[in-house]
Structure formats: structure tokens, C-alpha cells
Amino acid sequence: xxxxxxxxxxxxxxxxxxxxxxxxxxxxxxxxxxxxxxxxxxxxxxxxxxxxxxxxxxxxxxxxxxxxxxxxxxxxxxxxxxxxxxxxxxxxxxxxxxxxxxxxxxxxxxxxxxxxxxxxxxxxxxxxxxxxxxxxxxxxxxxxxxxxxxxxxxxxxxxxxxxxxxxxxxxxxxxxxxxxxxxxxxxxxxxxxxxxxxxxxxxxxxxxxxxxxxxxxxxxxxxxxxxxxxxxxxxxxxxxxxxxxxxxxxxxxxxxxxxxxxxxxxxxxxxxxxxxxxxxxxxxxxxxxxxxxxxxxxxxxxxxxxxxxxxxxxxxxxxxxxxxxxxxxxxxxxxxxxxxxxxxxxxxxxxxxxxxxxxxxxxxxxxxxxxxxxxxxxxxxxxxxxxxxxxxxxxxxxxxxxxxxxxxxxxxxxxxxxxxxxxxxxxxxxxxxxxxxxxxxxxxxxxxxxxxxxxxxxxxxxxxxxxxxxxxxxxxxxxxxxxxxxxxxxxxxxxxxxxxxxxxxxxxxxxxxxxxxxxxxxxxxx
Numbered sequence: 001x002x003x004x005x006x007x008x009x010x011x012x013x014x015x016x017x018x019x020x021x022x023x024x025x026x027x028x029x030x031x032x033x034x035x036x037x038x039x040x041x042x043x044x045x046x047x048x049x050x051x052x053x054x055x056x057x058x059x060x061x062x063x064x065x066x067x068x069x070x071x072x073x074x075x076x077x078x079x080x081x082x083x084x085x086x087x088x089x090x091x092x093x094x095x096x097x098x099x100x101x102x103x104x105x106x107x108x109x110x111x112x113x114x115x116x117x118x119x120x121x122x123x124x125x126x127x128x129x130x131x132x133x134x135x136x137x138x139x140x141x142x143x144x145x146x147x148x149x150x151x152x153x154x155x156x157x158x159x160x161x162x163x164x165x166x167x168x169x170x171x172x173x174x175x176x177x178x179x180x181x182x183x184x185x186x187x188x189x190x191x192x193x194x195x196x197x198x199x200x201x202x203x204x205x206x207x208x209x210x211x212x213x214x215x216x217x218x219x220x221x222x223x224x225x226x227x228x229x230x231x232x233x234x235x236x237x238x239x240x241x242x243x244x245x246x247x248x249x250x251x252x253x254x255x256x257x258x259x260x261x262x263x264x265x266x267x268x269x270x271x272x273x274x275x276x277x278x279x280x281x282x283x284x285x286x287x288x289x290x291x292x293x294x295x296x297x298x299x300x301x302x303x304x305x306x307x308x309x310x311x312x313x314x315x316x317x318x319x320x321x322x323x324x325x326x327x328x329x330x331x332x333x334x335x336x337x338x339x340x341x342x343x344x345x346x347x348x349x350x351x352x353x354x355x356x357x358x359x360x361x362x363x364x365x366x367x368x369x370x371x372x373x374x375x376x377x378x379x380x381x382x383x384x385x386x387x388x389x390x391x392x393x394x395x396x397x398x399x400x401x402x403x404x405x406x407x408x409x410x411x412x413x414x415x416x417x418x419x420x421x422x423x424x425x426x427x428x429x430x431x432x433x434x435x436x437x438x439x440x441x442x443x444x445x446x447x448x449x450x451x452x453x454x455x456x457x458x459x460x461x462x463x464x465x466x467x468x469x470x471x472x473x474x475x476x477x478x479x480x481x482x483x484x485x486x487x488x489x490x491x492x493x494x495x496x497x498x499x500x501x502x503x504x505x506x507x508x509x510x511x512x513x514x515x516x517x518x519x520x521x522x523x524x525x526x
Contacts, residue, residue, distance in 0.1 A: 014015065014019055014124065015089065015090035015091060015092060015093045015094045015095065015096060015122075015123075016090060016095055016096070016122075016123045016124065017086050017089075017090050017096045017098060017107075017117055017122060017123070017124040017125075018037045018041075018095070018096065018097045018098065018124070018125050018126075018127055019030040019100065019104040019110045019113060019114060019124060019125070019126045019127065019381075020034045020037055020038065020097050020098065020099050020100065020104065020127040020129065021034060021096050021100060021101075021103040021104050021108075021127060021128050021129015021131070022034065022046070022047075022049075022051070022054055022099050022101050022102070022129055022314065023054075023101075023102065023129045023130040023218075024051045024101070024102060024130055024131065024132040024135035024136060024139075024217055024218045025049065025051060025101070025104070025132070025135075025216060025217060025218040025219045025244075026218035026219060026294070027051040027053035027054045027217060027287075027295075028056055028286075028289055029131065029135065030057075030128050030130075031127065031128070031129065031199065031497045033127050034127045034129060035057055035204060037095075037097055037125075038054070038058050038097055038099065038438075039058070039059065040059070040095055041058050041059065041062045041095050041096070041097040041520040042062060042063065042089075042094035042095045042096065043062065043063045043089045043094050043096045043097070044058045044062050044063070044064050044065065044096075044097045044099055045065045045067050045082070045085065045086065045097070046064070046065070046066065046067060046099040046100075047068070047097050047099065047100055047101050048066075048067075048068055048101075049101030049102075049244055050051070050077075050099050050100070050101055051219075052438055052441060053295070053296060053297060055099075056297065056438075058097070063369055065085070067082060069365050070088045070201060079109060079113075080350055082113070082318055083112070083113055083116035083117075085098050086098060086113060086116070086117060086122070087116065087120050087122050090117075090122045090123070090189065091122070093299045093456055095154075095303050096477050097187070098110075098113060100129070101129075101132070101244075102129055102131065102132045102133070103128055103129040103130070103131040104126060104127075104128075105126065105128070106131045106133060106155065106187075106216055107155075107187050107188060107398055107403050107511035109158050110126065110293050111526065114126065116236060123400070125291060125455070132187065132218075132244065132246050133155050133185045133187055133246060133449050134213040135218055136217035136218070136245075136246035136248075137185065137212070137214065137246065137248050137336070139214070139217050139218050139222060139223045139262045140212055140214045140217065140222075140255045140256055140260065140262075141258075141259035141260030141261055141262070142212055142214075142253050142255060142256050142259070143252050143259070144183050144185065144248070144252060144256060145183065145252070146213070146251075146252050146255065147331065148181075148249055149251035149252045149254070150181050150182060150183040150251060150252040151180075151181045151182065151253065151383055152177065152182050152183070152359045153179075153182070153183040153184075153185060154174055154177075154178070154182065154183070154185065155185050155187065156169050156174070156184065156185070156186055156187075156188075157169070157184045157186070157187055157188055158187065158188050158189025158190075158191075158192055158193065158247070159167075159187075159188035159189065159191065159192065159194045160294070163246050167199075167512040169173055169200055170317060171200065171203045171207055172203045172204070174203075174204045175203035175204050176203075176204065178205060178249070178250055179204065179205060179206075181250075181339075181354075181414055182250055182290070183248060183249070183250035183251075183252045183253075184200070184248070184249045184250055185246060185247070185248055186246070186247040186248075187246060188243070188244075188248070188469050189245065189246075189247045190213075190215075190236075190241060190242050190243045190244075190245045191243070193213075193232070193233050193236060193241075193247065194233040196247075197211070197229055197230075197232060197233050197247075197249075200229060200249060201230065202433060203265045204395065205231055205249070206229070207228060207230035208228050208229070208230070209228060209249060209250065209251070209253075210226070210228060210229075210230050210249075210250065210251060210252075210253035210254035210256075211226075211227055211228055211231075211232040211235050211247065211248065211249045211253055212225065212226050212227075212232075212247070212248045212253040213223060213227075213232060213235075213236045213241050213245055213246070213247050213248075213254055214243040214245060214246045214247075214248075215241045215242065215243075215244065216244065216245075217246060218296050220268075220269050220270060220271045220293070221269075221294075222262065222268075222269070223239060223241065224256070224263075225239050225241055225412070226253070226257065226259070229249055232247070232249075233340070233375065233383065247322075253473055262292065265291060265292025266292055266434070266513045266516055267288065267291040267292040267293035267512070267513065267516055268292040269292075270292070270293045270294070270451045270452040270516060271287050271293070271296060271445075271450060271451055271452050271453075272293045272294070272295055272296070272451075272452060272454075272455060272512070273295075273296045273298050273442075273453070273455060274288070274295055274296070274298065274456040275298055275299065275300040275301075275454065275455060275456055275457070275461040275464075275465055276299065276301075276454055276455075276457050276461065277299050277301050277302055277303060277310055277331075277431075278297065278434075279301070280330075280331075281297050281299065283505065284455070284457075284505050284508070284509065285297055287505070287506070287509040288509060288512065289479070291509070291512075291513050296442075296445075296451075296463075298438065298442055299430070299434050299459045300434070300460075300464035300465045300468060301430075301431040301433065301434070301458070301460055301461055301464055302431070302432050302433070303331055303335075303429050303430070303431055304429065304430055304431075304432050305335075305429065305430070306405045306427035306428065306429055306430050307405060307427070307430065308427070309339065311424070311425070311426040311427060312336075312339055312402060312426040312427060312428055313339070313343065314426075315400050315402070315426045316339065316340060316343055316345065316426050318348070318350070319351065319353070319400075320352060320353075321349075321398055322353045322398045322399065322400045323352075323353060323354065323397035323398050323399070324353060324354050324355075324356060324393075324397055324398070324399045324400070324422075325350065325353050325354075325355055325356070325399075325400045325401075325402070325410070326355075326356040326357075326358070326385065326390065326399060326400070326401045327355070327356070327357050327358070327362050327365075327366065327402065327403075327477060328358045328359075328362065328401065328403050328404075328407070328411065329358070329359075329361075329362055329363050329403070329404070330362050330364070331404070331428075331429055332362070332363065332364035332402050332404070332428050332429070332432075333362060333365040333366055333369070334426035335426045335429040336402040337369060339428065342493055347370070347371055348368055350371070353400070354374040354375070354393075355371055355373050355374055355375075356373065356374060356376070356385060356388065356389055357373045357375075357376050358385065359376070359503065359504065360376070360504055361505065363376050366425075372476070374389075375388040375389045376388060378505070383410055383411075383414065385415075386412060386415075388416055391418055391419075393420065394418045394419060394420050395419035395420070396419065396420075396421045397420055397421055398399075398420070398421055398422040398423075398424075399412075399415055399420050399422065399423045399424065400426060400428075401424065401425050401426065402426050402428040402432060403422065403425065403426075403427070403428060404427065404428075404429060404431055405427035405429070405430035405431075406430065406431070406460075408484075431460050431494045433464045433467065433468060439469065442468075442469060443469055443470070443471075444473070446476060447470065451473075451476065452477065452516075453477050453478065453479055453497075453498070453512065454473070454476055454477070454478045454479070454482075454494070455460045455479045455483050455508065455512070456478060456480050456481065456488075457481045457485065457505070457508070458481070458485055459484060459485050459488035461485075462478075462480075462485065462488045462489045462492055462494070463488065463492070466492050472492055472493035472494035473492045473493040473494030473495075474494075475493075475495075476493075476494055476495065476518070477494070477495050477497045478494035478495065478496050478497065479496070479497070479498035479499075479508060479511065479512055479515075480496050480497070480498070480499055481500065481503050482499075482500075482503035483507050484497070486499055497515060498511045498515045499511065
């Protein structure tokens with residue numbers, strides 16, 4: 001057993017390299033296995049086509065190394081140097097993720113990197129990815145096989161190694177087979193598209209054979225051009241098609257007009273920024289992606305323990321004296337319960353106190369802890385709590401409000417004005433601006449007008465967004481979850497075009513959908 005322990009430690013010290021396929025472009029198309037490996041990385045060496053959103057899956061302390069690899073458009077790390085880099089980091093005992101667009105073993109030089117690692121006896125694993133050769137056509141509505149139109153598919157490169165002198169692709173044989181219901185998928189073909197298509201035509205494929213080019217597949221920038229073998233090069237040139245793109249030639253490409261689906265999603269081609277704290281953003285981001293949007297998660301707030309727990313601890317110590325406990329957010333619930341546990345107590349300590357919650361998300365969080373809610377206002381803001389509880393149940397009563405360290409004073413003031421005997425505000429957490437992030441990229445996207453909508457779920461997300469970016473919201477369209485958030489956004493110069501009728505994440509997502517479906521986009525308030 002002792003020997004096994006030493007062997008395990010030795011393996012750990014040697015490190016390990018993971019050749020991970022990042023998928024075709026969309027950040028949510030990485031595999032579960034790939035995301036897990038990335039979340040444990042010490043070093044991430046990534047290519048140009050890897051989504052910046054995906055890089056965020058790596059630990060904050062991971063070393064990020066940009067390898068380039070953009071089809072000659074920029075300087076890249078040469079392959080021998082990159083191989084040596086993988087080996088050197090692994091020998092330092094690190095978990096190294098080589099993150100590559102698509103699948104590492106399909107025209108991705110993953111085989112060359114694996115060979116280099118094997119020669120040096122460096123342990124490695126391969127995590128397959130969704131290749132753009134499949135995802136690109138799928139997002140364009142082109143099946144690669146079909147019982148009536150395509151009995152086989154061939155993946156070929158349109159960018160062969162020029163040092164070889166002649167093509168190693170058996171074009172004549174490939175085209176001869178393709179004439180009998182076959183599909184040819186060409187990767188890295190834009191630079192030599194015309195020559196490649198001419199070669200296919202010269203090999204005997206009819207000029208009228210359907211053909212499709214898909215650029216930036218699975219992202220908001222996706223553009224698809226449908227034509228024929230004879231006309232695709234001209235059509236693509238008119239549309240400005242460039243790298244990265246996938247070309248499909250064959251009868252299956254003719255099915256696109258009937259099967260194109262992604263363009264019909266409500267938010268196709270839209271880039272939406274989500275500014276919620278990372279821990280709370282996933283549900284909202286997923287809802288927007290399901291509607292077809294490309295989502296950029298740009299957290300402008302993070303939660304942290306309050307500066308001091310003194311007020312909350314004092315309140316917990318005398319928890320049985322309160323008539324009401326009002327929770328204003330799900331984070332307030334989580335933080336309060338966590339502090340209860342750390343003090344050796346649990347929800348039974350709430351005793352006789354009635355519970356009020358502002359908003360269904362807060363009420364839902366309480367329900368997860370089997371805490372029954374006695375009052376939820378119809379409008380999900382502090383000012384409406386009086387009507388939910390009732391004036392008679394406020395007068396002469398003691399209230400506890402576990403909430404964020406910095407928050408509006410409207411709620412405690414209203415309770416005092418209505419005759420509450422005591423109102424104790426106890427900070428359970430605080431919100432802070434996150435460090436790091438993709439600030440430079442966000443500034444660039446805002447300046448270039450590539451952001452269609454920025455979403456805000458609290459006034460602090462608005463304020464922090466502007467402070468992080470270093471500019472006002474002038475010229476930027478925004479969606480605000482409620483009137484207070486909307487007012488803050490407008491004060492900062494944003495054009496608030498989406499305001500849900502109810503102040504929930506679900507309603508906000510639906511209002512965004514309605515806005516983009518409207519011929520003349522109107523506010524969600526209608």
C-alpha cells in the first residue's frame with residue numbers, strides 16, 4: 001500500500017496533459033468531460049477559435065496562454081515550441097489543458113501533439129470535442145447523411161500542407177463516389193475556396209450540385225450561404241464569407257431551405273450580456289441560449305461575507321424575540337442559513353417568527369429549506385411589503401431583515417413609519433466588484449456596437465458595469481428587471497428597451513424574447 005502511495009504521488013508530480021476539444025464555437029457545446037477537465041487546470045493553452053466564455057471555466061488562478069492559430073491571420077506559437085511548452089509544464093507536475101477548437105484529432109494537430117507527448121513519456125488524455133464539420137452543417141439545417149440524398153460523408157481539408165507539392169486528397173475517386181449520394185465537407189477552405197470547388201467540378205461533380213458555406217457556426221455571427229457548386233464561390237465572396245467556415249457539397253446541402261432552424265429562433269444572431277453574479281447567472285443564461293442568443297456572462301457583482309457579522313450574530317442570539325423575518329433576496333436566505341449553521345443552530349431556531357419574502361425566487365429558496373412563507377408582495381419590491389403583511393400585523397411588532405450590507409433604506413423606513421416596534425437590519429453578505437474578467441474585450445465589443453443588449457438585475461449591477469467598463473451606457477440598449485434598476489440604468493445613460501411586467505428572471509427572459517420578435521421593438525411594459 002505504501003508503495004502504491006509513492007507511485008501515485010510520482011504520477012501526480014509528472015503532471016498530465018489533456019488535449020481537449022472546445023467544440024465549434026458556442027460556449028455551451030463543450031462536453032461535460034471537457035468542462036470538468038478545464039475546471040481543474042493549472043495551465044490552459046488555447047487557440048484563437050476558443051470562445052472567451054469557455055476560458056472562464058478555468059480556475060481563477062490558472063495560467064492562460066494564448067497560442068493563436070488563426071489561419072495565418074496573426075502570429076502563432078510554432079508547433080515545435082508549443083509541443084515543448086506542453087511537455088515542460090507537465091514535467092512541473094501541472095494539469096495542462098490544450099484547448100483546441102472543434103475536435104483535437106480532426107485537422108487540429110492533436111495527433112502531432114500526442115505524438116510529441118508520447119515520445120517524451122508524458123502522460124496525456126484526449127477529450128473529444130464536437131467538430132465544426134458536424135456542428136456547422138447541423139446549425140445551418142444541413143444533414144450530412146440522408147437515406148435518399150447522402151449515404152456517406154467525407155471530411156477533407158481545403159488547406160493542405162504546401163510543402164507536399166501535390167494534393168493527397170483523392171479528388172477523382174471522392175467525386176466519383178459523391179455523384180452517387182455522397183456528401184463532401186471541407187474545412188479550412190475559405191482561402192482557396194474557388195480553387196477547391198473548381199477542382200471538385202473538374203473531377204466530374206455536376207455544376208448544379210447544391211453547396212453551402214457556413215461561417216462562425218453556432219455563434220451570434222453565424223452566416224450561411226446557399227448556392228451550387230458552380231456559384232458558391234461568387235455567392236460567398238458577395239457575402240464576405242471568410243474564416244472560420246465550413247463548406248458542404250452534395251445533395252444533402254439542398255435540404256437547408258426546408259430544415260434551417262437556428263435562424264428561426266427568437267434571438268438568433270443576438271449577443272446578450274448577463275451581468276448577474278456568476279453563481280446566479282446560469283439559469284438566466286441558459287434560458288437566453290435556448291432562445292437562440294449568444295450569451296456573454298460578464299459578472300459585475302460577487303458576493304462576500306459582510307464586513308462584520310456582529311449585527312447578524314446578535315440577532316441570531318435573540319432570534320426568538322422577532323415577530324417577523326423579512327428576506328429580500330435568495331442570497332440573503334442562503335447567507336442567513338449558512339450563518340445559522342456556523343453558530344451551531346438550524347431553521348428550528350426561527351421559532352414563532354413569521355416569514356416574508358420579496359419575490360418568488362426568494363420564496364422558492366426558503367421553500368428549499370422547508371421554511372413556510374407567510375407573505376409575498378404582489379409587486380416584488382420592498383415598498384409593497386406593507387400590503388402583503390398588513391398594517392395591523394406591523395404595528396407593535398419586531399422585525400429582522402437579513403440582507404446585503406449596502407441596500408436601500410426604503411423597507412426599514414416604511415416599517416418604522418407604519419408603527420413597527422423594532423426593525424433590526426443585519427448584514428448577511430455584501431456585494432463587491434469582481435476582479436479581473438474580460439474588461440478589455442467588453443469595452444471593445446461595446447465600442448464596436450456588437451452587443452445587442454445588456455441585462456441588469458439590480459442597481460448595483462448597473463453601477464458596477466459602468467465602473468468596470470469606465471464609461472456611461474450612452475448608446476447601449478439595456479433590459480432591466482424592475483423600475484428601480486431601470487431608473488439607475490437610465491441615469492447612467494442606457495436606453496432601457498426591456499422592462500418585464502413582473503420582476504422575475506423568467507419574466508425578464510420572456511420580455512427580451514418579445515422585444516426582439518417585435519417588428520418595431522417596444523419596451524416590455526407595452
